[in-house]
Amino acid sequence: MAHEASETHGEKAHAHGAGRYFIVWILLLIFTVTTVVTGRIDLGPVNIVLALAIATIKAALVVLFFMHMTEAAGANRLVFVVSIVFVIVMMIGVFGDLWTRNPMTLPTGNPPPAFHTTAE
């Protein structure tokens, strides 16, 4: 392909160098270490929240910088966000059911649900 294209294209394409990718990588590694270390300390219910929060931050770093979502077209961003939203919708619908079901209909060996329904 024509060489003269690369200069103009390089200018147009990115204002940043390769450095930002390495910074993101280091951050990801730091977060990984953090989550492994905190995962082995017993913090009770905080463990799950912390693990998910760190995972979300790591995921955001990958999506925004490695996948260039900061520069992506609006439609692409919308697609990705909407797909996540619908996974959450699925979870809400199912959990709404699990939390409020009659205890007899839950799989065995299970503690009773958080809410008690009056229908018994």
Added chain:
Amino acid sequence: MSSSDGHAHNPHLAHHFDTIEKQDYAVRLGMWLFLGTEVLLFGGLFLGYTVYRHFYHEAFHEASRHLDLWAGVTNTIVLITSSLTVALAYYEIKRDNAKRAAALLIFTILCALVFLVIKSIEYTHKFQEGALPGAHYHYAEVTAPGANLYYTVYFLATGLHAIHVIVGMSLLIWVLARLLKGHFSSSYYVPLELGGLYWHLVDLVWIFLFPLLYLI
């Protein structure tokens, strides 16, 4: 862009698109839509995880302690690094550094292989311990009720993920082949970009699977 004036010059422009910009936009949108479908596919499995964790949180907590943590951590680092290298490959090809891009792609593919090797070691270990769920499940070390479902979710989630690693790796090999043949440059690199996007998704899924399965 050296060929902004249309069809006659750019061999990559399909006849039904007016400009290469439109075509690139379309191809990227198509890829993001496909990634959206993958999010929903894995989303269903994450739903299964959360449901059974909700029912059997003791078993899940205990069983996660019995996974090979070294394997999980190593694989996480391997995948994160492979994401870096594929992003760098994209960066390099946009600057016409095809050789560097190829080297980075090769590294990425090797990382994928390493991931799969470590995964198979883990799986073999688990089979030997009797953790494969189903008729032959006899993993005595975790006694809390519902432990077999932990392993069901574990094998289903990591298995589906591994299949995607294989698919992603194959995609990257195909992209590498084209790169080595000289198809890509600063004026045409979209397939590499898209292969990279798919690979990042594979990484993303693992970023969530790792803590959910190995840490908590």
Added chain:
Amino acid sequence: MSQSNQLSQASDDKPVYPAVNYLNADRGVWSWLTTVDHKRIAIMYLVSVLIAFLLGGIFALALRVELLTPGPTIMGANTYNRMFTLHGVVMIFLFMIPAIPGVFGNFCLPLMLGAKDVAFPKLNLLSLYLYWTGATIALGGMIMGGTDTGWTFYAPYSTTTPMTVFPLLLGVFILGFSSILTGLNFIVTIHTLRAPGMGWMRLQLFVWAIYATSIIQVLATPVIGLTVMLVGIEKVGHFGFFDPARGGDPVLMQHMFWFYSHPAVYIMVLPGFGVISDVIAAFARKNVFGYKAVAYSSLGIAFVGFFAWGHHMFVSGQSPVDDGAFAAISMLVGVFTAIKVFNWVATLYRGAVVVGAPLVYICGFLFFTVFGGMTGIAVATVSLDVHWHDTYFVIAHFHFIMVGAVIMAFLAGLHYWFPKMFGRMYHEGWAMVSACLIVLGFMATFIPQFLMGNAGLPRRYYIYPEKYQSLNVASTAGASLLAFGFIIIAIYLIYALARGEIAGANPWRSEGVEWMTTSPPDKHNFHETPVITRDPHSYQQPGEEVEHVVI
């Protein structure tokens, strides 16, 4: 070429059949099988879905014949189970879901956008191949393996039945991919291949409907893909994911199944709504009333349809709290559908209505959509559904929508676009006859089923108490009428393919962009990219009177 009636002719001009068009541009079976022309792909979809419809109809007739007598009539219990499984799977996965998008979406979408093809023509062909593959595997496997789970293949029955379920699961998986790729293709096409001047608010309503449908296809279908995988793995490996004996939850399977399958019914119905919008505009020869409302309501249905799946699970063991939530949300969908119905009727009102077969289908559609929709609201009411669930009432409700709405829309579209696709007109007299037969036959088939269901007759039962016999006989008689109507359609359409009157570019004098090119269209659709300067479906400028024409 600007958007005007340049190619539509006054009634005394001789209609032209272009000597070279997409049908004969390349010759030979291989050129068809390897085509990337969206129009040829559409025709192949048409043939395929019609074969599927024929098969599904035969299975339905077999069921209806069996139900003529209270005891066994022509088959035993197992065969009956296999028959309704076949009927359901073939009709839903091989016809209802792929048909309107695959046929009219493929054929018309690029034309309506002023484009030369869809965004990814090769992917389009792949969708077709996947459809054929999935259909063959599912159908072949079900027939040879005796699948008897119903199209819903609920665990734990599907995971423990000795009958083969795997081909059905694999077939559905592959068909799902076909559906996803089609949806993906259409979304990208609508975003990137619109002709100059075609802003979003100039899109024809059929395009909006296809857009909403494609969004559902892309978002919902992966979940059924996962569900069939999990059921298949469960059947082979007995991992316990849905097995209560191993700690699993069978209701979870239903949640995952219906998360797709409820939006799937909107995949089936939304394109039908789109067809009706376009055909009503053309047949009322009037600007569409409430264009934006109709356009946005398609998106509304797609969106809200994702939150309503639990209304299939009212008596499955789902909590009453979820029952109530899903019931309330399900009713919301009715709001969007009602918006459409009001706007359609308002478009017809004081229109210069052209009487013809498509109009008969429109009238049938409107009537059946309203009743089907209202009975939908009725079954969405938990306290009522407790009695109606798994009875013929539900069957009648969804057949009112699936057949009464969607198939009427399909037939309306088929007759409306037949001249565009093939350049020839069908015989109007026979078309009217069969349209009336179908509308009447449909009512005779399914109204008795509402009564049966309300009286308590369960579905999927091959024998029943004597007191239901007269209603069953009436329903079967109706089904025979329906079949007869379809046979007549097949005959005159096939005849028209060879010997029909030349239609010309725009026999309906429609304002759709797809009519701005020849009939049949050229292989490349338009000789020059059209420039769009008018609003869609615009028959009158502000202040102009409605114009009566002779078609």
